[in-house]
Amino acid sequence: MSQLKLSKGSWSTQSVFIMAAVGSAVGLGNLWKFPYITGEYGGGAFVLVYLFCILLIGIPVLFSEFILGRNGKANPVQAMANVARENNGSKAWAALGFNGVLAGLLILSFYSVIAGWALFYFVESVQGKFVGADAKAVGNLFEGLLGSQVELIFWHSLFALTTIVIVAKGLKSGIEKAINFLMPGLFFILLILLGYATTTGYFAQSFEFLFKPDFSKLTWNAVLVAMGHAFFTLSLGMGSMMVYASYVSKQHSIVKAGLWIAFADTIIALLAGLVIFSIVFANGLEPGAGPGLLFQTLPVAFGEMAGGWLFGSLFFALVVMAALSSAISLIEPAVSWFEQNWAMSRIKAAWLLGAIVWVIGLGTVLSFNAWADLHFLPEKSFFDSIDFITANIMLPLGGLMMTIFIAWVMKKQVVEAELELQTELLNVFYFIIKWIAPIAVIIVFASNLVSKENLWPMIAVSIGVYLVYLVNKVRAGGVAER
């Protein structure tokens, strides 16, 4: 996989590519983030918006990113420069790749801390700590973890190190093989948990919470978060999928792959949600408990059910591995950029970038204890701020620009050859990426700009976008029309 020079390598088969892309998509976003933000934003209506975003924005952006990757055949910065040149676009499009490199590193900084929690839980579970544990005991364990900087830093370091070592080596066979049993394994344990959820007596309530929309709870901020999550969960807008698609050979279908990825990713998130909220309601817990939701609920189920020790240990091991296969794709755009454009060895790049990510991650560690009351963006801790800026701004912005590039800059015959769709379907795709997806993203951005809550971050981003536009003008006289 990534130890190959980007422009030369290719996946052995279509299914290996799908596996790797699913490995990137399925991760903490599905198991940890989706349930907790769904709980915070009130359930059904939020989920509905999220599903719409996957369908109308996520999937078209995924196709767009695949097209850019397969055509650009390099790390995201270079790939954007390549496709821009080939389609008479401005050089400034490379900034889009840079946005992705930066977003990946920022996301990985907190991703590693949370994956560290799962590592800790795996070890606890193996030791039988959850056997017979009730919601209160599990809650205390979690509080204890968050209160201990030493523990948090230890597990964060362990996860970051593992990621660095794998990426430094180049990941070929190990990860490919792991992903082969990872996804089915995860799905299997989620089904077992689903069986357990139906015995809690609160399954129907959980189902209703997820699928019965109550629009009175929906704010523009919630819509922004749902949209941001569609990007986050499908690994969009920052070049992960672009890098992976740069290894796809011409005979494989990116449309088929994209649909599979979106389907698998969505199913796993919904299953996790159904299970977690059954346990929440059965134990009188709070749906809006925040980032600890997964960690305060599932151990209760493992503590109660037959074989819970085994399934619990397996589950947290799988969470760690799912997080690992996403983490690799988060740092890969940066590593391949350093390797190809800055002539740095892969090993050096992985260690240097990993060290930077590790240090930024300390801010997230402190967000749960010493810095808990410190606000970076209004009302947001360091962790919340990084999460907000990346998932809700940088990724949608990146995705927006990608669709704009495909729709208005890239030659139509290139897009046509890439997607191999019938004319009507191709026209639908064009209609969505020309009008629906960009306008939806812009409306969501604009509505948050006028909301008091997100005013400052949105103004900052608008200034950033304007600056990129100016650079674009100065350097190459604007983007060429087709």
Ligand code: PHE
């Ligand atoms: N999609 C991953 C998840 O849901 C996170 C991720 C985001 C990975 C962006 C790569 C790029 O956990």
